[in-house]
Amino acid sequence: xxxxxxxxxxxxxxxxxxxxxxxxxxxxxxxxxxxxxxxxxxxxxxxxxxxxxxxxxxxxxxxxxxxxxxxxxxxxxxxxxxxxxxxxxxxxxxxxxxxxxxxxxxxxxxx
Amino acid sequence: xxxxxxxxxxxxxxxxxxxxxxxxxxxxxxxxxxxxxxxxxxxxxxxxxxxxxxxxxxxxxxxxxxxxxxxxxxxxxxxxxxxxxxxxxxxxxxxxxxxxxxxxxxxxxxxxxxxx
Numbered sequence: 001x002x003x004x005x006x007x008x009x010x011x012x013x014x015x016x017x018x019x020x021x022x023x024x025x026x027x028x029x030x031x032x033x034x035x036x037x038x039x040x041x042x043x044x045x046x047x048x049x050x051x052x053x054x055x056x057x058x059x060x061x062x063x064x065x066x067x068x069x070x071x072x073x074x075x076x077x078x079x080x081x082x083x084x085x086x087x088x089x090x091x092x093x094x095x096x097x098x099x100x101x102x103x104x105x106x107x108x109x110x111x
Numbered sequence: 112x113x114x115x116x117x118x119x120x121x122x123x124x125x126x127x128x129x130x131x132x133x134x135x136x137x138x139x140x141x142x143x144x145x146x147x148x149x150x151x152x153x154x155x156x157x158x159x160x161x162x163x164x165x166x167x168x169x170x171x172x173x174x175x176x177x178x179x180x181x182x183x184x185x186x187x188x189x190x191x192x193x194x195x196x197x198x199x200x201x202x203x204x205x206x207x208x209x210x211x212x213x214x215x216x217x218x219x220x221x222x223x224x225x226x227x
Contacts, residue, residue, distance in 0.1 A: 034215070036218075041202065041221065041223065042220055042221060043115075043206070043221045044155070045218065046215055046216070046217065046218075087154070099157065099206075099216060101154045101155040101157070104154055
């Protein structure tokens with residue numbers, strides 16, 4: 001299973017764009033990259049998923065370079081309510097879909 | 112769509128008793144469900160993966176006789192913590208996947224277990 005490495009924490013201010021990078025050097029050919037958001041005492045919430053290049057939805061963008069050894073979650077114009085832990089997961093059908101969570105990135109958005 | 116519920120949301124039990132936690136997919140059929148445990152300020156730890164109608168696959172270090180998982184239908188999986196002890200106190204979270212080949216997991220809200 002591909003191991004992921006993320007910054008432990010990040011601080012930002014309201015209205016700024018936040019980019020959280022995740023390293024996954026041993027990502028397999030069939031692996032997808034998925035990002036989740038978790039608030040305290042709640043289950044994680046799906047944010048975005050991608051395989052290569054760029055994916056955008058209504059809440060975030062995901063940038064994946066050609067070698068797929070890293071990915072960057074981009075949150076445009078964050079607000080205080082975006083303060084949460086963000087997890088990057090890498091996995092695919094070939095590993096029986098065991099989603100192994102790394103330590104995640106604690107994002108603190110300040111006023 | 113894609114809502115997963117858990118019941119109860121919190122439970123307090125005495126040491127030595129058993130506790131059952133239910134995980135339901137409300138608007139889709141879940142071929143695979145996952146159970147996680149999360150201690151304060153820590154990440155989620157995958158405990159087991161269960162496919163409907165078959166035995167669960169437990170992660171290394173997770174006692175299958177202590178954490179009984181049943182996935183009897185496409186919308187319900189249960190986790191029973193048997194002979195609970197204070198060290199089992201944790202936040203238990205389930206997730207469900209709709210069909211094989213789909214990479215999204217939908218998580219439940221979690222169950223806070225406190226063993227006294």
